[in-house]
Amino acid sequence: MNPIIEDIQGLLLSKGDDWQQRAVYAEKLLATLGKIFTSKASGVTLVYFMECKAATAWSIQCDTGMPEGTVYRTLKRLRAMGVIEKCQKVRMKKGGGPRPTVFALVGASTDAIASAINKHRNLSNPMFRVAQGVVQQLLTDGVKEITLTQLRERCPAKRFRPFELAEAAVPLLHAEGVKVWR
Numbered sequence: 788m789n790p791i792i793e794d795i796q797g798l799l800l801s802k803g804d805d806w807q808q809r810a811v812y813a814e815k816l817l818a819t820l821g822k823i824f825t826s827k828a829s830g831v832t833l834v835y836f837m838e839c840k841a842a843t844a845w846s847i848q849c850d851t852g853m854p855e856g857t858v859y860r861t862l863k864r865l866r867a868m869g870v871i872e873k874c875q876k877v878r879m880k881k882g883g884g885p886r887p888t889v890f891a892l893v894g895a896s897t898d899a900i901a902s903a904i905n906k907h908r909n910l911s912n913p914m915f916r917v918a919q920g921v922v923q924q925l926l927t928d929g930v931k932e933i934t935l936t937q938l939r940e941r942c943p944a945k946r947f948r949p950f951e952l953a954e955a956a957v958p959l960l961h962a963e964g965v966k967v968w969r
Contacts, residue, residue, distance in 0.1 A: 822868065828853055831876065832861045836871060838897035841891035843877060843907040862890055874900050877907055914947050918955035922963065932966035 824830040832849055839932045844858045865895055876886040889903050909915045921942055942952040957967050
């Protein structure tokens, strides 16, 4: 298991009158977090991993808005500290170039790694990213339910066909609790 998570659990789970042991956990935790949070990017990346458990550099870039070089420097730093580890390469369907690597908290579950791979594939799909924008716009407009025809009308017809975008947006809307009437 990850040493930082062990220290957090040790601090939070230790109860009773053993204040000295809790102080030791707190001291170790603060020392480690102090090393990580000397850089804002490292802190953001650690919080991202605490929530997602596993991710690719591309997912971190898309979700946090950090530049590519910053993401890779941060990943290198967290790996050197033993917080995260390389898990596996992502198999892509087509295209050349290097295969993306999944990084995960030490001891992350296989479900978290599989979720990171799916997220990377979705974010690599241009249609998915446009559909994500459509969904975000609908959510900011406060839409709770919508017909498929109305959804198609809200989809931009520049690069993809509206019916394809609408079909890509339906599962995203369902995940956000929006009812789509067919």
